Amino acid sequence: MPNPTGKNGYGEKIVPSDEALEAALRRYAAQNLKLEVRIANLQSDLNYSIRLTKLKALNKKFRIPTVRKAPAIEVARQAIIDKVVMDITQQNGPNYFKTLLQQEGIMIPRDTVRQIMREHFPLGFENRFPGNKKSPIPRTALNACGPFHEISSDGHEKLGKQALDMGDIGLPIYGYKDKWSDEIPLMNFVPNSRTAAAIGHLFLDFIEFTGAAPRATFAPDIDPEVYAICRLIKSVHNTIIEAFWRWLKEKLGRNLKEFILIGKTERIFSADIDFHVSLFYWIFIPLLQAKLDEFRLWWNHHCVRTQQEKNMPSGHVPADAFTHPENYGGIDCRIAVPQAAVDDMRQMLTDEVGSRESHLSWYDLEFAELAAQVYSHIGKPRLSLETAWDVFQQMVQPIADVIEL
Incomplete structure (x- = not known):
């Protein structure tokens, strides 16, 4: 048709x-x-x-472009070498570079990529071989002359926001540990363990608490080129205090976390109500810090296991070695810092980044006054970790009534 x-x-x-x-x-x-x-x-x-x-x-x-019509072998070879030579650590295999090149319209079969990499970069295949152990971090014996020769500091986030999953509630810990004696001079809960301003004020707290510091102004005879004032190192190398956090978690941290999470599991705490966060801190921070101080005291007074080949004290009580280094063959390296100097440094830091309260306070002064009044109004019930959430429930409604006015 x-x-x-x-x-x-x-x-x-x-x-x-x-x-x-x-x-x-x-x-x-x-x-x-x-x-x-x-x-x-x-x-x-x-x-x-x-x-x-x-x-x-x-x-x-x-x-x-298609892999069936790949470029000339010399062109392909140069393109592959140009990419692989930038992979200094040799952690990426043929598939990675094949995909990179095809983004540029250079289609090369995987077998060809692998063959060329084998010829020019053979060590990469050995490094990536399944089961091949990476080079371990070299470990050497620890050495120090005495207390305050080296102080290690670090933050601990096992009770942070991600760990608790309670909205804005986070309880980072920051501590200082003496290398020679194993003493923990200071360890506090802090609102933020990551900002320079907060840690600056906390370091001044450390100097004020111990009355000493390693050193610059008050020990100008020490050459900083030989003995560095401070060093920033990765966690895997900061073993002095990193190894300590495991003890804190096992002996205390898990128990504290269970007490804290009661408010979430029993739906006492609501992250959507702003003043719940401030009230939590007002009730819990003194209780948690008291437990942390108790644990620090235990650590400083417990007997460290004996290690015959250790270059520093072993089989000792940290607090005793820290206080009497001469009895353990050590030198007291602490450098006394007068309170007036601490006050001057505090003022300098305040002028530069803000006051200590603005960086290390958990709640504002107005809420603290309101919470104290409500706590007094309900009869000042006994506060402990066991009763903390009961007191929290008693204070919620009176505070809400005042805030809503």
């Missing part, structure tokens, strides 16, 4: 422009999609329905 219109039973097909087709096909090539997936994507992206033969014709027309 004649068909003067030239239309078949499939209706009129809308063909995308060459620019749109080429852009889509090059994008699919960069993603290394299978041919059937490219056909499906053309239908989804451009409403263009074709079959395999047509797709191959389009690839040929637009010169879409």
Whole structure:
């Protein structure tokens, strides 16, 4: 039967422009999609329905790169070397570089990439071999002359926001540990253990609490080129105090966490109510800090195990070695710092970054006064970790009534 219109039973097909087709096909090539997936994507992206033969014709027309038509071996070799030479640690394998190159329109079979990498970068394959152990961190015997020769400090986030999952509630800990004696001179809960301002004020607390510091102004005879004033090191190298955090977690941290989480599991605490956070801190921080001080006292008074080959004291009580280093063959390296100097440094730091209260306070003064009044109004019930959430519940409504006025 004649068909003067030239239309078949499939209706009129809308063909995308060459620019749109080429852009889509090059994008699919960069993603290394299978041919059937490219056909499906053309239908989804451009409403263009074709079959395999047509797709191959389009690839040929637009010169879409393919691994079957890889560049000359020397071109491929140089392209691969240019990429791999930037991988100094040799942690990435052939698949990684094959994918990188195809983003630039350079399609090279994986076997070719692997072969060239084998020829020019053989050590990378040995490093990445499954089961190959990475070089361990070198460990050496610890050495120090006496108390305050080296003080290690670090933050502990096992009771932080992510660990508790109670909204804005976070209880970071920051501590200082003497290398020679194992003494913990100071360890506090802090609102933030990551900002320089907070740690600056806390360091002045440490100097004020111990009455000493390592050193610059009050020991100018010590050459900082030989004995550095301070060093910033990775956690894996800060073993003096990092090893201590395990003891804190096992002896105290897990118990404290269980007490804290009662408020969440029994739905006493609501992260959506702003004053709940301040009230939590007002009630819990003194209790938690008291437990932390108790643990610090235990640590400083417990007997360290004996190690015959240790270069520093062992089989000793940290507090005694810290106080009487001469009895253990040590030298007292602490440098006395007068209170007036601490006050001057505190003022300098306050002028630069703000007051201590602005960085180390858990709640504002106005809320502290309100909480104290409400606590007095309900009869000042006994506060302990066992009763803390009961007191919290008693104080919630009176505080809410005042805030809503």
